[in-house]
Amino acid sequence: MTAFMLVSGSVAAEEMAEPTVPSRLAPSFIEFFDTLALTADFGPFNRRPAWVRKWNGPVTVTLSGSAEKLRGEIERLTRRVSVWTGLPFSVASPGARPIADGRNTIDVRLIPQTDANNTFASGDIVCQAETHGMGGALHTGYIVVSERYVDCLTHEFMHVLGFDSHWRPTGPTNIRSVLALRGTEMRTSDFSNWDILAIRLLYNQRIHAGMPRGRSLVIANEVIRRGPQRAELPPADRGRQTDW
Ligand SMILES: [Zn+2]
DSSP states (O other): OHHHHHHHHHHHHHHHSOOOOOTTTHHHHHHHHIIIIISOOSGGGTTSOSBOOBOOSOEEEEEEGGGGGGHHHHHHHHHHHHHHHSSOEEEOOTTOOOOTTOTTEEEEEEEOHHHHHHHHOSTTOOEEEEEEEETTEEEEEEEEEEGGGTTHHHHHHHHHTTOOSOBOOSSOOOOOBTTBOTTSTTBOSSOOHHHHHHHHHHTOTTSOTTOBHHHHHHHHHHHHTSSOOSSOOOOGGGOOOOOO
């Protein structure tokens, strides 16, 4: 309970400021946000409705088996995500009793590569994330990371925050993301500033779980046009960005 209050306290100040982007970049950013959060993609997600999916309450991350090895990294990840979402994300202590109904939990599993080959039955898939919810409100998430690809963690974590799709731009773009496909120039190992802004936007209090795509985009446009900028985007005319 103490931890919850501490997190809430530190988050409050951050939450006052809403992300904005320079107006020249606003259409690109909205397209990016729309693609990742609100548009169908290939795979198991493409039968989902075009509405907002997000967590509503404190979220506990549980580490199954050897995922305990990733504890330090995942604790750092949850601290950052708590700030961006305004929700307390925390990692359950080792040996903590399982949460009774499994609600508001994200389970992380780390599996050996040989098991990954069997689990995914495809050489192309090395990690996986899955969420379940009701009316857009997420209540359970699963992340499976194979040992040879622990760099998947940020990618899969962004999926479980409610970004089901991938960033696969068809034309030239400066937008980089952990949700670009592995091996492409646009893929980053850590969250890009575009990713951070997208997370902040999805978790803006005016955008609700289950809100239809059209209404969400209207609000998204309003939100990014005002308020001080939290994760600075470089000016559009500075050319290619290579650092994020
Ligand atoms: Zn993915």
